[in-house]
Structures are given as structure tokens and as C-alpha cells.
Amino acid sequence: MAEFVNPIGKIRGKYGNVIGYVRENGKNCCKSAGLKRKPNGEVQKRQSIAFGATAERKRWLMVAIRLGFPGGNGYPKGFNGFVSANVMNAVSVEKIDPEAPVNPRKKAGREFRGSIDYRKLRVAAGQLVPPSVSTEVDAESRKVRFASPGVQLESIDCFLDDKIYGVVAGTRGKRCRVVELGTRGEAIDTSVDFPRNVEADEIVVYVFAASADGKDVSDSVCLHVSSDEI
Structure with missing residues (x-):
């Protein structure tokens, strides 16, 4: 670790790999923070693959993520909240060659692959009660029907003016459609077209569900999945 008297004035804290500090004699000095090599073992590679598999969904689920992770409700805002809710629970990671030892010189993607379990994937996560909604998928008309009788009574974390959102996406087509279906307190019978190019x-x-002000949401509920392909 290198250490020298700082010639440019008083600075404190870390700037890149340099840390500014003040000695007991009052002199303002700097020292190198040192360079740490990133570990490249099996645990780190599995974490890297799980993160990458989750992050890839950001591109086609961003509209849902913005609504489903408003922040301040126990989960970080936006993409960070989406990763936090899913990277440990919705992704399975396996070795491509189970018999081969992990090679620290190889990139993670050459030794491991990750797959998303869309039944466990959450496009929203929060403290509200999940909505009670059913769905039907009509392949011929390319429509998804959402239905709910609505609720009559409010309770803790369940309010009549909560907004209900439906998310229709493709596991391979990288397309997503988000529709506000109505409120928790009213009956819902709405059909949504498939996203373009999704079979x-x-x-x-x-x-x-999302609160009327959008500051809290419920966990998302997977109503239908046709394929678990990554």
C-alpha cells in the first residue's frame, strides 16, 4: 500500500483507488486502497449467472417493473428491486458439464447456465394483499381474459381503490403488455391482446395490485405460463 502527503489541499474519503485522510499531526495524506482481484470460484460464477438471467428480463419487463417496484415498501426502486426479489428465488443455475471441475480462468457462461421459473418470477413485490383474479388464454383469438368479482370490504393492506394491473408477456418473444384492469372494489371482465410476435x-x-397513489403494491401472482424456457 503506497502512502504519501497530499499536495493539493484537504480531501477526505475515497476517490477511485485513492483514500484521503488526515494524520494526527494534521497533515493531509493519501494512500492507495489497493486492487482486489474478483473471486472466480463456483459460488461467484453461480451468482453471476443468476444475476445475468434476471437482468436480461429488464429489457422486456421494464414497464411492469416501474409500476411493480415503486421503492420505499421494503424493496428497492425499479430494476434493483426486481433483482432483489428474483435473483435468489426465481432462477436455477446448473453446471453445463457436471463432471468438470470449475476453472477460474473460464467465464461463468462457459461453465454454467441459468433458467427462469416464471411461476416464481415476481414483476411486483410489496405489502398489499394480492388481488383475486382469474384468467383464460384464447390462442385462436390471441387474447387473454381477466375476470374478478371485486371485493366489498376493505381490510389491512387491501383497499377498494387499489388499482389492478394485468401483465401479459412472452417468455421468448421479449414482448410485454401491461394493462390497468380496474380497481379492487369493482368487477373486472377485460380482454387483452397478446403482445406482438408472441405466440x-x-x-x-x-x-x-397497486395503491391509488402508486406508493405500494402487492406481490404479483402468476396466473398462467405456457413455457418455462429461459
């Missing part, structure tokens, strides 16, 4: 055998459907 019936790759449709996944979710619903979640």
Missing part, C-alpha cells in the same frame, strides 16, 4: 405457447400472465 400462445410462450405466454405468461401476471396480476398485481
Whole structure:
């Protein structure tokens, strides 16, 4: 670790790999923070693959993520909240060659692969009660029907003016449609078109509730999944 008297004035804290500090004699000095090599073992590679598999969904689920992770409700806002809710629970990681030892010189993607379990994937996560909604997927008309009788009474974390959102996406087509279906306190009977270029055998459907001000949400519920392909 290198250490020298700072010639440019008083600075404190870390700037890149340099740390500014003040000695007991009052002199302002700097020292190197040192360079740490990133570990490249099996645990780190599995974490890398799980993160990458989750992050890839950001591109086609961003509209849902923005609504489903508002922040301040126990989960970080936006993409960070999406990763936090899913990277440990919705992704399975396996070795491509189970018999081969882990090679620290190889990239993680050459030794491991990750797959998403869309039944466990959450496009929203929060403290509200999940909505009670059913769905039907009509492959011929390319529509998803959402239905709910609505609720009559409010309770803790369940309010009549909560908004209900439906999410229709493709597991391979990287397309997503988010629709506000109505409120928790009213009956719902709404049909939503498939996203463009998404086929019936790759449709996944979710619903979640959001408070009227959008500051809290429920966990999303997977109502239908046609394929678990990554």
C-alpha cells in the first residue's frame, strides 16, 4: 500500500483507488486502497449467472417493473428491486458439464447456465394483499381474459381503490403488455391482446395490485405460463 502527503489541499474519503485522510499531526495524506482481484470460484460464477438471467428480463419487463417496484415498501426502486426479489428465488443455475471441475480462468457462461421459473418470477413485490383474479388464454383469438368479482370490504393492506394491473408477456418473444384492469372494489371482465410476435405457447400472465397513489403494491401472482424456457 503506497502512502504519501497530499499536495493539493484537504480531501477526505475515497476517490477511485485513492483514500484521503488526515494524520494526527494534521497533515493531509493519501494512500492507495489497493486492487482486489474478483473471486472466480463456483459460488461467484453461480451468482453471476443468476444475476445475468434476471437482468436480461429488464429489457422486456421494464414497464411492469416501474409500476411493480415503486421503492420505499421494503424493496428497492425499479430494476434493483426486481433483482432483489428474483435473483435468489426465481432462477436455477446448473453446471453445463457436471463432471468438470470449475476453472477460474473460464467465464461463468462457459461453465454454467441459468433458467427462469416464471411461476416464481415476481414483476411486483410489496405489502398489499394480492388481488383475486382469474384468467383464460384464447390462442385462436390471441387474447387473454381477466375476470374478478371485486371485493366489498376493505381490510389491512387491501383497499377498494387499489388499482389492478394485468401483465401479459412472452417468455421468448421479449414482448410485454401491461394493462390497468380496474380497481379492487369493482368487477373486472377485460380482454387483452397478446403482445406482438408472441405466440400462445410462450405466454405468461401476471396480476398485481397497486395503491391509488402508486406508493405500494402487492406481490404479483402468476396466473398462467405456457413455457418455462429461459
